[in-house]
Amino acid sequence: MLDLIKQPWPWYLAGALIGLTVPYLLLVGNKTFGISSSLRHLCAACMPANIKFFQYDWRKESWNLFFVGGIIVGAFIAGHFLMTGAPVELAKPTAEYLTSKGITDNSSLLPPELFSWEQLFTIRGLIFFVVGGFLVGFGTRYAGGCTSGHAIMGLSSLQWPSLIATISFMVGGIIMTWFILPYLLTL
Amino acid sequence: MQHTFQHTPAAISDLGVRELDSMCVNESELKHPWWYNLKYSAWGILFGIVFVKAEIVSWFRIQEMFRFESFHMYGVIGTAVVVGALSVLLIKRLKARTIYGEEIHIPDKTFNKGQIYGGITFGLGWAITGACPGPLFAQIGAGFPVIFVTFLSAWAGTWVYGLLREQLPH
Numbered sequence: 001m002l003d004l005i006k007q008p009w010p011w012y013l014a015g016a017l018i019g020l021t022v023p024y025l026l027l028v029g030n031k032t033f034g035i036s037s038s039l040r041h042l043c044a045a046c047m048p049a050n051i052k053f054f055q056y057d058w059r060k061e062s063w064n065l066f067f068v069g070g071i072i073v074g075a076f077i078a079g080h081f082l083m084t085g086a087p088v089e090l091a092k093p094t095a096e097y098l099t100s101k102g103i104t105d106n107s108s109l110l111p112p113e114l115f116s117w118e119q120l121f122t123i124r125g126l127i128f129f130v131v132g133g134f135l136v137g138f139g140t141r142y143a144g145g146c147t148s149g150h151a152i153m154g155l156s157s158l159q160w161p162s163l164i165a166t167i168s169f170m171v172g173g174i175i176m177t178w179f180i181l182p183y184l185l186t187l
Numbered sequence: 188m189q190h191t192f193q194h195t196p197a198a199i200s201d202l203g204v205r206e207l208d209s210m211c212v213n214e215s216e217l218k219h220p221w222w223y224n225l226k227y228s229a230w231g232i233l234f235g236i237v238f239v240k241a242e243i244v245s246w247f248r249i250q251e252m253f254r255f256e257s258f259h260m261y262g263v264i265g266t267a268v269v270v271g272a273l274s275v276l277l278i279k280r281l282k283a284r285t286i287y288g289e290e291i292h293i294p295d296k297t298f299n300k301g302q303i304y305g306g307i308t309f310g311l312g313w314a315i316t317g318a319c320p321g322p323l324f325a326q327i328g329a330g331f332p333v334i335f336v337t338f339l340s341a342w343a344g345t346w347v348y349g350l351l352r353e354q355l356p357h
């Protein structure tokens with residue numbers, strides 16, 4: 001059994017479990033699924049700085065922070081006890097492309113050539129950690145949600161603004177991947 | 188909720204933006220002790236395990252997705268949407284209530300241009316970091332403490348959005 005769990009999980013199992021988050025949250029507490037709001041609640045809790053957007057009682061939304069705390073714990077359990085240690089199996093064209101850009105180490109979930117402490121204080125590190133993170137935090141709030149709030153919760157409840165948001169996520173990702181990342185990877 | 192807002196133009200647009208953060212609108216009347224929140228942590232733990240085990244938190248998988256060279260992420264998100272949509276349909280049909288007997292309410296999202304501008308901005312970041320906000324937390328937990336820097340920057344990004352929000356087109 002444990003051996004089975006340690007294998008990478010198929011998309012349909014992962015997708016179904018993630019999809020079930022929607023009814024779970026609705027049924028146990030009338031909550032709509034969304035993760036990026038946790039960043040807003042952290043702003044409201046730690047440094048509201050008189051900004052109107054952060055003037056609300058974040059404690060009423062603290063369930064979101066408990067959920068995110070659970071994600072960290074779950075990821076810790078999976079990352080430390082449920083891995084086989086086998087490399088990430090990549091689609092061949094992706095692997096070939098990344099190799100041509102010097103990204104060859106797929107022994108863990110993130111390439112150490114990009115995401116390591118040594119990389120942090122380089123120009124490339126500045127972009128991959130600081131600029132990338134900033135765009136994620138700024139963009140999700142500007143869009144009013146992320147993959148969970150818009151693509152999953154929003155589309156599940158047939159909200160067309162979420163479809164527009166999801167398409168925009170893809171457009172941004174495609175622009176970055178095809179037109180900007182090829183340069184950033186070779187910095 | 189609407190009656191708590193003054194109907195000046197600024198307040199109306201503010202309501203529109205707040206409704207996007209639907210969690211702030213959906214306020215339960217029930218008062219529970221803090222440990223009731225552990226049922227969210229429990230699901231979060233399962234969620235975190237799924238994120239790591241299905242490699243959704245992997246930068247490589249996000250590259251594959253945006254390069255259209257693997258079905259994996261499309262399969263994950265597509266299945267999640269189908270399961271989520273069927274659940275919502277069922278909940279509405281059966282007029283299901285929460286375990287505390289409250290009526291289930293899903294607030295409507297209203298369109299504003301932020302969904303386009305912000306969406307593209309987030310997409311750019313997603314392709315760089317290989318992480319949307321959920322996987323960001325999962326990457327830290329899964330054994331990549333250096334991603335805490337990315338998280339701090341995302342936190343700062345949300346804060347700067349709050350600071351500039353009135354000046355940004357919506």
